[in-house]
Amino acid sequence: MDEKVRIGVIGSGFAAHFHLASYRKVYGEAFEVVALCSRNRPQAAALAQAFDVPRIVDDIDALLADPMIDVVDICVPNHLHIELTIRAAQHGKHIICEKPLGGFFGPVGAGETWSADGFSRRAMLDSVMEQSVRVQDAVARAGVTFCYGENWVYAPPITKLNRLMAASASVIMRIEGEESHSGSHAAYARHWSTAGGGSLLRLCVHPIGAALFLKYEEGRRRGGVPIRPVSVIAHAAQLSAIAAFQQQEPKHIGTGWQDVEDFASLIVTFDDGSVAQLTSTDTRLGGIRNFLSAYGSRAVVTANINPNTACQAYTPDGAYFDSEYLVEKTETKEGWSFPAPDEDAVTGYPEELRDFLGAIREGRAPKSDLMLAMDVMEIVYAAYLSAESGTRVTLASFSG
Ligand SMILES: NC(=O)c1ccc[n+]([C@@H]2O[C@H](COP(=O)([O-])OP(=O)(O)OC[C@H]3O[C@@H](n4cnc5c(N)ncnc54)[C@H](O)[C@@H]3O)[C@@H](O)[C@H]2O)c1
Incomplete structure (x- = not known):
C-alpha cells in the first residue's frame, strides 16, 4: 500500500x-x-x-x-x-x-x-x-x-525489558506480572453475559499477552521459533464476598460482582519448561498496578508501567489537584502520588498503532498478532477450566 x-x-x-x-x-x-x-x-x-x-x-x-x-x-x-x-x-x-x-x-x-x-x-x-x-x-x-x-507489547518499559533480555542473551526462566485496581465502575463488568468473564478476562489478558510475547521473542532470537505456552493451572475467587469485608463500611473497593470473579491467578508453563505467574484483581487499593518482571539467567528486569516514579507528587488536600488528571483508578489525590506524565505513551498506545499502520502498509504481521490474540484467549478460558476442576489444563496444540 x-x-x-x-x-x-x-x-x-x-x-x-x-x-x-x-x-x-x-x-x-x-x-x-x-x-x-x-x-x-x-x-x-x-x-x-x-x-x-x-x-x-x-x-x-x-x-x-x-x-x-x-x-x-x-x-x-x-x-x-x-x-x-x-x-x-x-x-x-x-x-x-x-x-x-x-x-x-x-x-x-x-x-x-x-x-x-x-x-x-x-x-x-x-x-x-x-x-x-x-x-x-x-x-x-x-x-x-x-x-x-495488546498495548503492553508496546509499552516502553516492556520494550526495554525485552531489549535487556536480548542484550544479555538471558534465558527467561520465570515471569511475574499483574494488572489490578480497586474495581471497574462499569455495570457490564459485573455479569458474565456482558463481560465474558471477570478480572481474568478484563485485566489479566494484558500481563498474559506481554508474557507470551516475551517468550515468543526469546524463542525467535534463539532458534527462530516462538516459545509457546503448553499448560495452565489457575485459581479464581470473589474476594469481595469475604464476610468481614461485606460488613465493613465505607467500602473503597468495587462490589456487586454477580457471576464473575474479582481475583484470578495462574501459572502458565511454556514448551521450554519456563513459567509465568500472572495475577489480576479488582480488589487492589492504591491506583492501577501494571507491572511485569522477567527473571532471566543473566538479568532481572521489572517493567513498572503503572505506577512508576517518573513523577512523584504530594499535596495535603486532594482538592488542590481537582483540575488535573493524575493516574488511572487512584482512589484519592491526597498525600503522595505517582502522576503519569504521559499515560498513553507509557501504556504503549501510540507505538502500538504505529506498528499496526506499518504492518498494514508493508503487508507484514504486527508484533501483537493473531497468534498472540488466540493464545491469550485459550489461556484465559483454560484458566477458567483449571479453576473449576482444580487441575492443570493442557493447551490444545499440545494435547496430542
Ligand atoms: N487496551 C486497553 O487498555 C483497553 C482499555 C479499555 C477498553 N479496552 C477494550 O475496548 C473495548 C471497548 O471498551 P470501552 O471501554 O471503550 O467501552 P465503552 O462502553 O466506553 O464504549 C463502547 C462503545 O461501543 C458502542 N457500542 C456498544 N454496543 C454496541 C453495538 N451493539 N453496536 C455498535 N456499537 C456499540 C458504544 O456506543 C460505545 O461507543 C473493549 O473490548 C475493551 O476490552 C481496552
Whole structure:
C-alpha cells in the first residue's frame, strides 16, 4: 500500500477516545482517520469534533462496505469483536481489534440474564477455540492483516525489558506480572453475559499477552521459533464476598460482582519448561498496578508501567489537584502520588498503532498478532477450566 492508510473507527467510548488521542502521537506513517462509526450520535459527534474526524457513520454495514476505508479499528464491547472481525475480513478490510479477541457470553440466545454459575468451563473453552478458528480462516481467506490491540507489547518499559533480555542473551526462566485496581465502575463488568468473564478476562489478558510475547521473542532470537505456552493451572475467587469485608463500611473497593470473579491467578508453563505467574484483581487499593518482571539467567528486569516514579507528587488536600488528571483508578489525590506524565505513551498506545499502520502498509504481521490474540484467549478460558476442576489444563496444540 503506497498511499495513506484510511481508517474507520468503530465505537465512540473510552477505547475509541484513547485510540484517537494516540493516533495524533503516531509519527512516520501516512494515514488518516476518515470515519467514526457509532450508534451513540452525540458521543460520536463530540469525539469527531475533538479529533477532527470528518465523517460520522451510523451504520456498521455502511462503514464495512465503504471502499474509501482500508482498516477498521474495533473499539466496541468484547461480545461484538468476533463477528465484526469476520465481517470486516469478508469486506477485505484490515483489522485492528481491541483486546480480547472474543469470549464466551452465554449459550446462543441466552440473553443478558443468563448466569455463568455452574455452567461448564469446558464448553466455554470449546466455544472460544471455535471462535479463534473462524477468525483465523476469515483473515487467511481475505488475505488481510489482523492487529491485536495488546498495548503492553508496546509499552516502553516492556520494550526495554525485552531489549535487556536480548542484550544479555538471558534465558527467561520465570515471569511475574499483574494488572489490578480497586474495581471497574462499569455495570457490564459485573455479569458474565456482558463481560465474558471477570478480572481474568478484563485485566489479566494484558500481563498474559506481554508474557507470551516475551517468550515468543526469546524463542525467535534463539532458534527462530516462538516459545509457546503448553499448560495452565489457575485459581479464581470473589474476594469481595469475604464476610468481614461485606460488613465493613465505607467500602473503597468495587462490589456487586454477580457471576464473575474479582481475583484470578495462574501459572502458565511454556514448551521450554519456563513459567509465568500472572495475577489480576479488582480488589487492589492504591491506583492501577501494571507491572511485569522477567527473571532471566543473566538479568532481572521489572517493567513498572503503572505506577512508576517518573513523577512523584504530594499535596495535603486532594482538592488542590481537582483540575488535573493524575493516574488511572487512584482512589484519592491526597498525600503522595505517582502522576503519569504521559499515560498513553507509557501504556504503549501510540507505538502500538504505529506498528499496526506499518504492518498494514508493508503487508507484514504486527508484533501483537493473531497468534498472540488466540493464545491469550485459550489461556484465559483454560484458566477458567483449571479453576473449576482444580487441575492443570493442557493447551490444545499440545494435547496430542
Ligand atoms: N487496551 C486497553 O487498555 C483497553 C482499555 C479499555 C477498553 N479496552 C477494550 O475496548 C473495548 C471497548 O471498551 P470501552 O471501554 O471503550 O467501552 P465503552 O462502553 O466506553 O464504549 C463502547 C462503545 O461501543 C458502542 N457500542 C456498544 N454496543 C454496541 C453495538 N451493539 N453496536 C455498535 N456499537 C456499540 C458504544 O456506543 C460505545 O461507543 C473493549 O473490548 C475493551 O476490552 C481496552
